[in-house]
Amino acid sequence: MRAAVLAAVFALCACTEGESPHNEYNPLPDANVPPIGTIGDAGDAGDAGDAGDAGDAGDAGDAGDAGCTALTLSGVPAVDGCAGGVPATATGTVNTGNCTITLSLNTASGPCAGTVSGSNNAFDGGCAGGAVYTCASTSLPGTLNCTFGAGGTCTIQICDAGTTCP
Numbered sequence: 826m827r828a829a830v831l832a833a834v835f836a837l838c839a840c841t842e843g844e845s846p847h848n849e850y851n852p853l854p855d856a857n858v859p860p861i862g863t864i865g866d867a868g869d870a871g872d873a874g875d876a877g878d879a880g881d882a883g884d885a886g887d888a889g890d891a892g893c894t895a896l897t898l899s900g901v902p903a904v905d906g907c908a909g910g911v912p913a914t915a916t917g918t919v920n921t922g923n924c925t926i927t928l929s930l931n932t933a934s935g936p937c938a939g940t941v942s943g944s945n946n947a948f949d950g951g952c953a954g955g956a957v958y959t960c961a962s963t964s965l966p967g968t969l970n971c972t973f974g975a976g977g978t979c980t981i982q983i984c985d986a987g988t989t990c991p
Contacts, residue, residue: 907979913931937950
């Protein structure tokens with residue numbers, strides 16, 4: 826059986842040797858068999874590609890993304906929970922050029938320094954007095970939520986001028 830198949834293939838090759846096929850994929854030009862991929866095949870539509878990265882929206886602590894608002898705190902009332910809940914005063918001015926602030930406190934927790942961002946001057950920084958605190962707040966004036974040591978927490982409340990701090 827194999828011999829018969831091989832004989833048929835060789836005979837086919839011998840018959841078409843003198844003829845010039847349309848292309849290498851169609852050895853039987855008289856059979857009107859189009860080359861593979863030419864009928865009903867629209868080809869590869871390709872890859873739509875990557876839509877790209879929308880970019881980084883930043884975070885509340887990144888002063889470079891959100892900007893900041895001019896603010897001066899001049900001896901405003903505060904309550905320093907990191908120093909035992911003592912009444913205090915806070916003073917500081919937002920530097921709108923680089924969106925930073927240094928707050929002076931008349932307690933053992935100050936000074937506090939960090940970046941501010943957004944229209945509410947969200948604070949991200951720290952305080953260094955008797956201990957080193959990492960602090961953040963959603964606004965200034967507002968409550969600085971601080972951590973220290975191995976999981977300790979405390980707050981420093983900076984109040985609006987002309988108000989009484991709780």
